[in-house]
Amino acid sequence: MSAEIYSELRWLPKAPEDFRKRCEAAAASDTPGSSLRLLAGHGLDENQLTRLARTLAKLRTEARDLSPLAPLKLGIVSNSTSDFLIPTIVASGLRHGLAIECVAGHYDQVVQSALDPSSDINRAGCDAVLIAVDLHGLPLSLADLGNAEAATAQVEKAVGYIQSIAQGFRTHGKAASLVQTLARPPELLFGNMERTVPGSIAWLVDHFNRRLAETLAKGDLLLDVAGMAETVGLANWLDPTLWNLAKVPFSGNYLPFYGDQVGRLLGALRGKSRRTLIMDLDNTLWHGVIGDDGLKGIVIGQGDATGEAHLELQQGAMALRERGVVLAVSSKNDDDVARGPFRDHPDMLLREEHLAVFQANWNDKATNIAAISKELSLGIDAMTFIDDNPFERNFVRESLPTVAVPELPEDPALYARTLFAGGYFEALAFSDEDRGRADFYRDNARRLELQEQAGDLEGYLRSLEMEITFQPFEPVGRARIAQLIGKSNQFNLTTRRYTEAQVEAMENDPDLFTLQVRLKDRFSDNGMISVIIGRKTGEDWEIDTWLMSCRVLGRRVENAVLREVIDIARSKGARKLIGRYIPTERNGMVRDHYEKLDFTPVSTLESGESAWEIPTDYDVTIPIPMSVVRLG
Amino acid sequence: MASSDEAIMEKLGDIFIDVFDDDEIALTLETTASDVDGWDSLTHIRLMLTVERAFGAKFSATEIGKLKNIGDLVALIRQHGG
Numbered sequence: 266m267s268a269e270i271y272s273e274l275r276w277l278p279k280a281p282e283d284f285r286k287r288c289e290a291a292a293a294s295d296t297p298g299s300s301l302r303l304l305a306g307h308g309l310d311e312n313q314l315t316r317l318a319r320t321l322a323k324l325r326t327e328a329r330d331l332s333p334l335a336p337l338k339l340g341i342v343s344n345s346t347s348d349f350l351i352p353t354i355v356a357s358g359l360r361h362g363l364a365i366e367c368v369a370g371h372y373d374q375v376v377q378s379a380l381d382p383s384s385d386i387n388r389a390g391c392d393a394v395l396i397a398v399d400l401h402g403l404p405l406s407l408a409d410l411g412n413a414e415a416a417t418a419q420v421e422k423a424v425g426y427i428q429s430i431a432q433g434f435r436t437h438g439k440a441a442s443l444v445q446t447l448a449r450p451p452e453l454l455f456g457n458m459e460r461t462v463p464g465s466i467a468w469l470v471d472h473f474n475r476r477l478a479e480t481l482a483k484g485d486l487l488l489d490v491a492g493m494a495e496t497v498g499l500a501n502w503l504d505p506t507l508w509n510l511a512k513v514p515f516s517g518n519y520l521p522f523y524g525d526q527v528g529r530l531l532g533a534l535r536g537k538s539r540r541t542l543i544m545d546l547d548n549t550l551w552h553g554v555i556g557d558d559g560l561k562g563i564v565i566g567q568g569d570a571t572g573e574a575h576l577e578l579q580q581g582a583m584a585l586r587e588r589g590v591v592l593a594v595s596s597k598n599d600d601d602v603a604r605g606p607f608r609d610h611p612d613m614l615l616r617e618e619h620l621a622v623f624q625a626n627w628n629d630k631a632t633n634i635a636a637i638s639k640e641l642s643l644g645i646d647a648m649t650f651i652d653d654n655p656f657e658r659n660f661v662r663e664s665l666p667t668v669a670v671p672e673l674p675e676d677p678a679l680y681a682r683t684l685f686a687g688g689y690f691e692a693l694a695f696s697d698e699d700r701g702r703a704d705f706y707r708d709n710a711r712r713l714e715l716q717e718q719a720g721d722l723e724g725y726l727r728s729l730e731m732e733i734t735f736q737p738f739e740p741v742g743r744a745r746i747a748q749l750i751g752k753s754n755q756f757n758l759t760t761r762r763y764t765e766a767q768v769e770a771m772e773n774d775p776d777l778f779t780l781q782v783r784l785k786d787r788f789s790d791n792g793m794i795s796v797i798i799g800r801k802t803g804e805d806w807e808i809d810t811w812l813m814s815c816r817v818l819g820r821r822v823e824n825a826v827l828r829e830v831i832d833i834a835r836s837k838g839a840r841k842l843i844g845r846y847i848p849t850e851r852n853g854m855v856r857d858h859y860e861k862l863d864f865t866p867v868s869t870l871e872s873g874e875s876a877w878e879i880p881t882d883y884d885v886t887i888p889i890p891m892s893v894v895r896l897g
Numbered sequence: 898m899a900s901s902d903e904a905i906m907e908k909l910g911d912i913f914i915d916v917f918d919d920d921e922i923a924l925t926l927e928t929t930a931s932d933v934d935g936w937d938s939l940t941h942i943r944l945m946l947t948v949e950r951a952f953g954a955k956f957s958a959t960e961i962g963k964l965k966n967i968g969d970l971v972a973l974i975r976q977h978g979g
Contacts, residue, residue, distance in 0.1 A: 285918075312915045312947060319918065348939050510942065510958045517946035 268497040270679070272518045274308035274525060276671040276687035277360075278662075284313055288320045297324055298334040298364065303666055305359035311349070311520040317359065318352035325366070334364035335535050340386035340394035340440060342370035342378045342430075344402025345514040353524030354395075360525065361532030362646070362667075375402065379433030387438035393534065394434045395443045395488070395527065396427060399514045400450070400466075403427075405473070407454070409464040416464035420472045424480055431485055442485045443530060446474040448494030448502050448515070486530050486693065493519070493526060529691040539669055539689040540643050542585055543634055545652035546596035546603055546625070550582075550615065551575050552677070556602050556755040556815060556851065565612040572612075574677035578651075579614040581681040586619055589699030590690055591641060591706050593622040595633045595650070597815065599755075599854065600625045600712060607710075619703070623710035627818065627854070630657050631664035631720035636713045641706070649689045653677070654816065655788035656729075663728075664720025723888075726820060729786040731891035733825050738772045738779040739897055745793050746781055753796075753812040754851035758844065758858060761810050776801045777809075778833050782826060784817055784891075791817060795826055799834065799842075805878075806834040807843040811858075821889045827862050828885040829893075835881035842881055848873040902926075905952075905971050912951055916944050926968035952977065 269275065281287055284304075291300035301324075305317060324331060339354065341347045351367045358365035368389040370378035375398060378384045386394060403423045409415035431442035449470040453459040459467040474491050481487055494502035497519060504516035515523065532538060547554045552571045553563035564572035565579070586592050592615070596603050603625030607617045617623065622640055624633040630652070638645045646667035652658050658670045671687045673680055692699075738746060747765040754760070763771075771777055782795035794817045798810035808830065813822060834842045844859045856873075860866070864877035906924060913922045917935055930936040936944075945961055948954070948970070954977035964970055 310947075310950075311943065315943070316918055346939075349943070506956070506958050507942075507946075510961065511938070513942065517942075518950070 268501055270683065270686050271493075271497050271522045274521055275674065276683050277306060277308040278672050280307040280309050280313055284309075285316065288316055292320050292324055296332075297329055298331040299666075301359050302334065302362060305356055306662075306666075309356065309521060311353055311517065314356035314521060314524060315352040317356040321355060321359065321364065325364075331364045333362070334359065335362055335537075336364045336366070337393070337531055337535065338366050338368060338389060338391045339531065340368045340370065340378070340389060340391040340434070340438070341397060342375045342386065342394065343397035343514070344373050344375060345397065345399060345508075346372070346512045347397060349513060349517070349520055350395075350397060350523070350527075353520045354527045357521070357524035357528035358531060359528075361528040362537045363528065363531055363535060365528075365531065373402075375430060376433075379430040379437070382437040384437075386440075387434070389438075391434075391438055391440040393441045393443060393486070393531065394431075394438065395445075396430055396434075397445060397514065398427065398430075399445070399490070400447050400470070401508075401514075403447075403473075405466075405469050407464065407466070411462060411464060413463035416469065417472070419464070420469060420476055423469075423473055424476045427477065428480055428482065431482060435482070435484070441534070442482075443488045443527070444477060444481065444485060445488045446477060446491035448490050448499060450503055451499040486534065488527065488530060490515075490523075493522065497522070526688070529688045533691040533693050537646065538691050539590075539649045540647040541591040541593060541621075541637070541641060541649065542582060542689075543593045543595050543637060543648055543650045544582060545630075545650075545654070545657065546594060546598065546606075548653045548677075549575070549651060549680070550579055551606060551610075551613075554815065555606060556598055557752055559754070560605055560610055562752075563606060563610070565606070565610060565614075567612055571677055574680065576612070576614060577681045578677075578684070581684060583614055583619065585690060586703045587700070588690065588692075588695065589702040591621050591643070591702065592619055593637050593641075594620055594624060594710070595630050595637065595652075596625045597627055597630070597818065598625045602851075604710075617710040620710040621706035623712055625712075626715070628715055629660065629664075629718070629720060629722060629819065631661050632715050632718050633713075634661060634665060634668060635717075635719040636715055640711070640713055649684075649687075651680070651684060653680075656786065656816075656820075659788055660720065660722075660725050663725055722819070723890075727890045729788070729820075729890070731820065732785045732894060733822065733891045734783040734785075734894040734896060735829050736781050736783075736896040738768060738781060740769075740772070742781045742793060743768055743772075746796055749793065749796050749812060749814070750810065753814070754849070755854055756815055756818070757810075757812040757849075757852050758808070758855055759810055759847045760849050760852060763810075771798065778806070778830075778837070780826070780829065780833075782813075782822070784820075784822060795822060797826060797830060799830065801837075801839075802843065804839065805841040805843055806837065806839040807845065811844070815854075821887065821891070823858070823862065824885055824887050825889045825891060825893070828889065831879070831881055831883055831885070839881050841878050843867075844877040844879075846875045846877070902971055902975075905974050906967075908951060909948070909967065909970070912944070912947050916940065916947055924967050926966065926971065928967045929965065948974065954978070 294300045355365045378386045405423050434440045447470045455462050459465045502515050507513040551563045551565045566572050566576035606613050622637045649669040662670050669689050747768045750763050778799040780797040784791045784794050794814040799806045800809040859877035864879045867876040869875045
């Protein structure tokens with residue numbers, strides 16, 4: 266059921282197993298504010314949110330320093346039970362950089378709280394007040410069915426009721442108000458003709474919501490409960506049993522969702538909304554890997570289900586740009602290769618002119634994102650980063666914890682939906698300045714030089730719990746081996762193409778050693794990512810084929826493979842291992858591969874082809890943070 | 898597939914630790930709300946919501962109103978196929 270994206274906050278990583286321990290650790294740390302914020306950045310349920318809120322309350326009574334969280338005092342008045350709203354709002358506020366303190370009005374004393382200058386809320390110095398009033402708490406009834414004039418007057422009276430409450434808090438409490446739109450019950454008295462009948466519930470709710478938005482006072486905020494309810498489904502939102510039991514205004518399943526919405530809105534109030542979307546390219550903005558598949562191989566739209574999904578994400582990015590969100594690219598690719606689709610692919614929606622910065626290089630993404638933030642003069646906490654690769658997502662989360670990195674599902678069809686579900690770009694206004702911002706940054710996708718490194722790659726690699734598996738060629742892996750041999754272009758030392766029949770023949774050839782290499786880590790199983798073929802030449806062994814998926818660059822896989830290949834060659838009695846680089850248009854990135862692995866150059870031809878060698882007693886000393894499994 | 902009472906009790910034990918933020922709660926079939934610190938009407942709602950979600954069940958107001966002790970809750974869960 267797709268409402269689970271919202272009930273489980275699926276744009277956030279799952280809560281850690283040891284959540285309770287982490288709460289205690291966060292409270293005990295030197296920077297509890299930051300620690301709690303990090304912890305809140307997971308998809309928590311209402312019990313976990315309650316625990317987090319309790320932890321914050323305890324820190325407050327101990328007068329601990331909560332920086333860099335921004336303090337915010339929120340009053341809450343409601344005609345329904347607000348007790349459940351408080352912990353979810355407080356804990357969700359942490360996620361948005363806020364230390365919220367709630368002041369609850371007395372049950373169902375909404376008007377009194379507002380109009381009495383000496384009410385608890387008005388005397389508390391609140392920054393904002395949440396007027397959580399639902400349909401049950403408004404003077405709307407079925408008394409004027411079919412009477413447009415009277416029904417309109419009803420709506421005006423109900424809207425006026427809310428606005429006078431907001432006015433009360435503004436005047437007596439010096440506080441902004443969060444006013445709620447109404448969720449209507451799923452039952453339609455008139456069935457399909459309900460909306461044509463003035464004074465019906467749906468008619469009243471529609472008009473109330475519209476008038477509420479139209480009459481919103483400057484400085485007040487709209488909390489779109491109607492939008493939330495429609496998104497998850499009216500039948501899911503309202504829970505009659507829960508209302509009857511305890512006057513809880515909506516289903517408990519959506520407490521985390523509601524809390525996050527309030528957190529976002531208050532975050533926007535404190536200027537914490539995101540301003541930039543940084544996008545990965547391969548398998549994020551298009552289906553495929555541009556370096557390996559080329560312009561003809563990647564798919565964007567074109568009537569292909571997966572291609573259409575990626576195009577939808579591009580459409581979402583374009584729409585955000587219309588709103589004034591700045592777009593940038595961070596991709597692990599050669600710069601000119603990455604720009605190819607933007608320049609030459611007919612189905613691309615995004616072009617270079619839509620991007621403020623275009624970072625395509627082989628450096629880590631945290632360093633690139635930090636550079637983008639500096640260039641745009643927008644804080645790191647104004648960045649949102651979208652990438653299909655969990656390795657990249659988690660590295661950026663760990664290196665730059667204030668960058669928003671939505672968790673993405675397996676299915677690209679849900680990428681756009683998940684990005685928007687995250688609500689990273691909540692705003693309080695839309696001005697001409699916003700509309701024009703995109704053009705202000707229209708600097709033709711500049712490329713930045715990178716200075717300082719951001720992020721601890723060594724530590725991250727160790728934390729990944731990588732497992733590499735080596736296995737000679739055999740029938741089960743044959744098709745995938747042939748596929749990699751056929752389509753790898755970038756990280757391919759010799760680009761020798763073999764058919765599946767030839768690969769099969771290699772399985773039993775005594776003059777060859779073969780390896781299919783797989784890589785798994787804590788976040789995902791990358792499957793087969795490298796293929797090696799070694800050939801006996803005299804007393805030595807030569808590496809006929811060494812190819813690898815670019816997706817696992819920078820993880821010491823090359824070093825692990827070298828160590829394995831040297832061991833195998835030595836065990837076969839070879840004294841030297843020989844490597845060859847045959848240049849093509851696409852494999853420039855591995856020109857220095859053997860040099861980097863400490864091979865000695867033997868010869869270089871005019872064509873650019875080079876031969877290298879290394880003794881088989883060579884010790885690979887660089888740390889290789891992975892466990893090794895050998896099969897077959 | 899219905900579980901044994903022990904399996905339900907074990908799962909309830911974890912739920913109570915979560916909802917009441919207390920590792921020390923020892924549940925028996927006779928445990929009532931007055932036996933557990935902090936088990937008021939609000940926590941009761943939170944408890945019911947968590948139990949419903951954990952066992953994939955939905956209880957009516959009447960069913961919830963009839964619960965006197967943990968034994969009743971276990972029976973209710975079993976009745977709903979938990």
